[in-house]
Amino acid sequence: MRVLIIGRGRVGTALARALRRAGISVSTLSGRGAAPAQVRADLVVVAVRDAELARWATLLAPLVGPRRGAVVHSAGAFGPEALDAVRAAGGATGQLHIALSFADRRHPPLLSGARALIQGEPIAVRLAKRLARAIGLVPVCPRRSGGVDAVLYHAAAALLSNGAIALAHTACELLIRAGIAAHEAAPLLSPLLASTAKNLGALGLPGALTGPVRRGDFDTVAKHLARMAEGDAGHAALYRALLTAQLPLARALSEASTASLDRIATLAKHTAHAELAKHTAHAELAKHTAHAEHATRPKHATHRMPSKKGKLPVRRAG
Numbered sequence: 001m002r003v004l005i006i007g008r009g010r011v012g013t014a015l016a017r018a019l020r021r022a023g024i025s026v027s028t029l030s031g032r033g034a035a036p037a038q039v040r041a042d043l044v045v046v047a048v049r050d051a052e053l054a055r056w057a058t059l060l061a062p063l064v065g066p067r068r069g070a071v072v073h074s075a076g077a078f079g080p081e082a083l084d085a086v087r088a089a090g091g092a093t094g095q096l097h098i099a100l101s102f103a104d105r106r107h108p109p110l111l112s113g114a115r116a117l118i119q120g121e122p123i124a125v126r127l128a129k130r131l132a133r134a135i136g137l138v139p140v141c142p143r144r145s146g147g148v149d150a151v152l153y154h155a156a157a158a159l160l161s162n163g164a165i166a167l168a169h170t171a172c173e174l175l176i177r178a179g180i181a182a183h184e185a186a187p188l189l190s191p192l193l194a195s196t197a198k199n200l201g202a203l204g205l206p207g208a209l210t211g212p213v214r215r216g217d218f219d220t221v222a223k224h225l226a227r228m229a230e231g232d233a234g235h236a237a238l239y240r241a242l243l244t245a246q247l248p249l250a251r252a253l254s255e256a257s258t259a260s261l262d263r264i265a266t267l268a269k270h271t272a273h274a275e276l277a278k279h280t281a282h283a284e285l286a287k288h289t290a291h292a293e294h295a296t297r298p299k300h301a302t303h304r305m306p307s308k309k310g311k312l313p314v315r316r317a318g
């Protein structure tokens with residue numbers, strides 16, 4: 001099989017490297033460049049930025065006609081329809097999305113064992129599956145005729161993968177507040193996250209859940225929330241949202257008493273109300289401050305400069 005990869009970004013580069021290692025003939029093209037004079041490949045993988053997909057579909061359409069191979073794209077949030085221009089010209093199209101995080105060209109993730117969503121027309125699916133298996137990816141195909149809802153599928157992947165990094169950022173801030181050196185924070189969290197990922201793979205859900213919610217440890221959860229509330233209000237809000245998301249898992253595990261889990265649920269809800277009240281009070285105060293400033297502003301003033309008076313007081317719980 002001959003493969004042409006369009007896009008030398010993080011995904012395109014990792015894919016090309018893995019295919020070469022597997023002995024597959026690969027050529028690559030810059031995703032920012034012009035179309036080649038002709039395409040001599042059985043499968044074209046378009047690994048460009050999402051906004052460039054339609055342009056590439058149009059460029060490839062005259063080059064990949066009927067019975068001249070297939071074109072798939074590597075984006076998560078679009079189905080095969082993103083390549084409709086190719087399809088209209090008679091080419092077979094599909095989606096080949098690798099469910100991995102590619103953050104840096106020099107540090108590609110391990111492809112072997114990862115899942116790749118593959119859907120589209122039969123020829124494209126067949127070729128994409130061959131490519132995936134050659135580099136150790138496990139194909140995942142739609143179980144219903146209408147295909148996988150790419151937007152929901154991608155939302156799930158982004159929630160977990162990108163959300164985990166946002167959570168790691170928040171956790172780093174808390175660690176630094178707790179007294180851990182900034183340079184130690186990410187290395188401390190990385191093995192923890194890796195062990196969590198391993199538990200998810202080995203035990204699935206709800207078995208992979210650990211921690212105070214699983215144990216029904218109300219006191220520890222209450223202490224966490226109280227200490228977090230002394231700092232950035234966003235930290236406690238995030239913690240509460242995830243507390244709520246953990247409760248159904250803890251209930252399914254049945255290791256903690258229903259009463260302790262109900263108390264945790266109430267704590268999350270009550271804290272939410274208390275914080276909402278605090279925010280509302282701040283908003284009211286801001287409105288009054290703005291109103292008072294407006295009343296005392298000289299008539300010729302045309303716009304408001306930020307003033308120290310307008311700043312909301314930072315409240316710290318004792």
Ligand SMILES: NC(=O)c1ccc[n+]([C@@H]2O[C@H](COP(=O)([O-])OP(=O)(O)OC[C@H]3O[C@@H](n4cnc5c(N)ncnc54)[C@H](OP(=O)(O)O)[C@@H]3O)[C@@H](O)[C@H]2O)c1
Nearest residue numbers: 007008009010011030031032047048049074075076101102
């Ligand atoms: N990153 C991930 O974790 C991941 C995972 C699965 C799927 N995907 C999907 O795979 C596709 C490619 O993602 P990617 O992460 O490989 O993207 P990327 O690294 O940004 O590279 C994609 C394209 O962007 C071009 N590019 C690089 N820097 C640019 C800049 N400063 N301005 C404009 N264009 C620039 C590259 O051009 P050249 O070809 O000229 O270098 C390349 O064609 C996307 O559809 C994405 O959704 C990504």
